[in-house]
Amino acid sequence: MVLVDLSTGEISRKPCPEHITRDYLGGRGLGDYILLKHLKKDVAPLDPENILIFAAGLLSGTKMITTGRLHVSARSPLTGLIGTSNSGGMFGSELKGCGILALVIVGKANKPVFINIRSEHVTIEDASTAWGLERKEAAAKLLELAGDEKARAAVIGPAGEKMVALASIMFGPGHACGRTGLGAVMGAKHLKGLVVRKTSSVAAATPAAAVPAVKDYLAKLKALPSWEQWTTLGSTDSVLWTHQMGGCAAKNHSQVTFAGAETASGSAFKDLIVKHRGCYNCPIRCKADIKIDRGRHTGFEGERGEYEPLATWGPKCGNADGLASVYLCNLCDDYGVDSIGAGNVVAFAIDLYERGILTPEDTGGLALTWGNTEAMEQLLQQITYRSTPLGDTLARGMREAARIIGRGAEQYAHLVKGLSMTFMDPRAFKASGLGYAVSNRGADFGYVYAKPEYAYTPQQALDAFGTAKAADRLSEEGKAAMVRQCMCANAVVDSLGICKIPQFGMLLDFNLEEAAKIVTAFTGQPVTGADLLLAGERIVNVERLFNFRFGATGRDDTLPEKFTTEPISEGPCQGSVINLAPMLQQFYALMGWEQDGTVSAAKIKQLGI
Ligand code: SF4
Structure with missing residues (x-):
């Protein structure tokens, strides 16, 4: 494990005891263990003393398929409870390839910095020129500063810098630790991102047995009828399925079906796929890039999106323009904001506006009606940059926003323990x-x-x-x-x-x-x-x-x-x-x-x- 104190600049290494990996494995379990053991009761989520852990899984980066996953943990600024979120991509395998099971970060830098991990060398470096940049530009800037365009970057966007309680940590297009607002913990620490580059691949402990085990696992996957679905559409067609099951959360949970659910399902824009993409060592490649050739966002190129974010920005916001949902999901990634949490809080605001709890005066004249995607886009920007009173209120998360707004808003805030509900x-x-x-x-x-x-x-x-x-x-x-x-x-x-x-x-x-x-x-x-x-x-x-x-x-x-x-x-x-x-x-x-x-x-x- 590598311990980084951003306040003092100290960096040290510590072996991870065998009994810990036996009992907690790695990734989420390891992060949880460290938090329970070391985070004191009086530490607030945005305090420098909050512990932020990037932990690779026990099998991350091995020759097992789909093991690029990484887990991030800290006390959540959104819920005040356990902050725990998982991302795909390449970062987990790179970190493990540097011989690092977990990067444990405390303290707060006195200026924007990034952590540069080059095999066994870990340094804290100036990121002032990346501060203020959105995801793509920030990642490119950090790679430039690290002098290695082939390295992998994890960054926060403006939402994290402004400590929005819904801020994500982005590991690439469509790869996010979104839920529980951990990007805000990075922002509070002045940590713009991390760059990692491994110099070796992680060897399996028993390669002779591992190879046939992986082959067997893969053969079982390929034999499934669902293989075709996952490799072409990923999770996206579940938006329509949830509507057909009569169990979706349309219009902020006021309807369980939604005419137009099919527009946010991947089948509706399968023809727009430019290429399929996957995480480290993944034969499924459930991700895809698309280029939009119709409607308001013609010419836009980006990530296709996944079930929950598409459903949230689609039916949950009363929006029957699926391609606008794709665009808004990509915007969330660029701003570094949880595409589920942000879509939920926008749906909540629309619901309040439609019921007259929020007035045009509250919204600055923004017509927050169901499916008004231009207004949704503007509100998302206001939340990210906390640039208006309503944006700043919603940036605190749905629970706190409902408390501030009052006037009966609480009954339309559909959440548990401070985290807004997913689509089912x-x-x-x-x-x-x-x-x-x-x-x-x-x-x-x-x-x-x-x-x-x-x-x-x-x-x-x-x-x-x-x-x-x-x-x-x-x-x-x-x-x-x-x-x-x-x-x-x-x-x-x-x-x-x-x-x-x-x-x-x-x-x-x-x-x-x-x-x-x-x-x-x-x-x-x-x-x-x-x-x-x-x-x-x-x-x-x-x-x-x-x-x-x-x-x-x-x-x-x-x-x-x-x-x-x-x-x-x-x-x-x-x-x-x-x-x-x-x-x-x-x-x-x-x-x-x-x-x-x-x-x-x-x-x-x-x-x-
Ligand atoms: S590409 Fe899809 S299936 Fe493969 S590891 Fe990433 S999220 Fe999982």
Whole structure:
């Protein structure tokens, strides 16, 4: 591990004890462990003492496919709780190739700087000329300053510099640590970015066993019917699918279907793809660059976007111009702002305007009506640069904005623990709903990835969760067990540095049997799926203990009242509400927690935390 103190300029190395990688693996688990062990209770998210960790996964940068992932952790400026976010790209593999499992950053520089990592040499360098630049220009400037145009850069944009609570850290086009606002932590430290260049590839511990294990994993992926879908459209067609399921969050959760959802689905602009792209060592290559040849953004070239951001800037904002959503997602990347969180807060503002809670006087004359993409673009810029009173208010995140605006705005702020909700309606996907409530980072599908509720067969659900009804997304049966397993499995995959798309989106390997074969092959240490799930459980518990240190309680495991009291009024899920309380008690019991959601002393002891 490399420790960097930006206040003193000190840089030191420390070996990562073997028992830590055994218990926490790397990536997210390692970041969580460091935060729980070292971050004191009185440190605010934007204080210099907040600890910012860039951690590669245990398998990052190896010859295992899709292992370019990197995890960033700190106390979140958005939620005040665990800040945890994962990105693809090349940065994780480069960092690991420098022999660095984690870069641990504290302090605050007295001027803008970047951290330059060239194999084993780590230096802090002046980034004054990059300050103020947007993503593309900032990354290019840092590479120029580092004197190596082939290196990889991670940067913040203007949103991070201005400590917007929704600020992301960008690792390339479409590669972001977006959720929980960690870009603002970099801004507070005057850290514009990092540049990394490895000089060797990471050798697998047991290459003889690793090669066939990887081949077997890849062969299983290629044999799946979903291979074609993921390699051509990525996640994008799920926008239309969620609408068809009657479970989308259109117009800030006021509708579960949306006429025009198909415009934000990748099939609608498949013809615009210029080339497919992927992260480090990824044969799936789910990303794509497109060139727009129609509509208001004709001539625009950029990244195609993914399901959640496209859905957020599309149906959630009442916008039926999918190509405008593509453009706005790219703008979020350029500004260095979480494309989900920013789209959500814009949808929230539109909802308030349409209801008369925000007036033209509040918006400076901006007509924030559903689908007004020009107004959405202007508001996004105002949030990024905090250039108007409304922009500055929304830049604090939805929870704080609702508090400042008042006038009943709180009831339209759909969030959990300060993090705004992703696109699936909890009443239509009940495991995902429970997952939103209990997720340590707040209301986010990616924390639990409860895909078995709609992708498992009844027999698979019976075998895995004790009831065939767990495969019925509208049933509450078996969902506590499902969320427990999926949540722990996600913690493992984020810590190994593998992408969730092959592991969960395609293989549905939530018992981690396939992952265990890979870990065994690469480390030479035999592990089972159950061993890995135990590590995942430990990681989830560490995050929960961290949250409780900073004031969270079981009462934060909740959903906005709308979803527990107001039945869905249309579509295939008509009449559905989510009955959260019994699922929550079942979940706590399965986790071995107290009835009020506290992590029990017995659980802490059992997990060796
Ligand atoms: S599947 Fe997509 S997100 Fe995952 S590693 Fe491959 S290109 Fe990156």
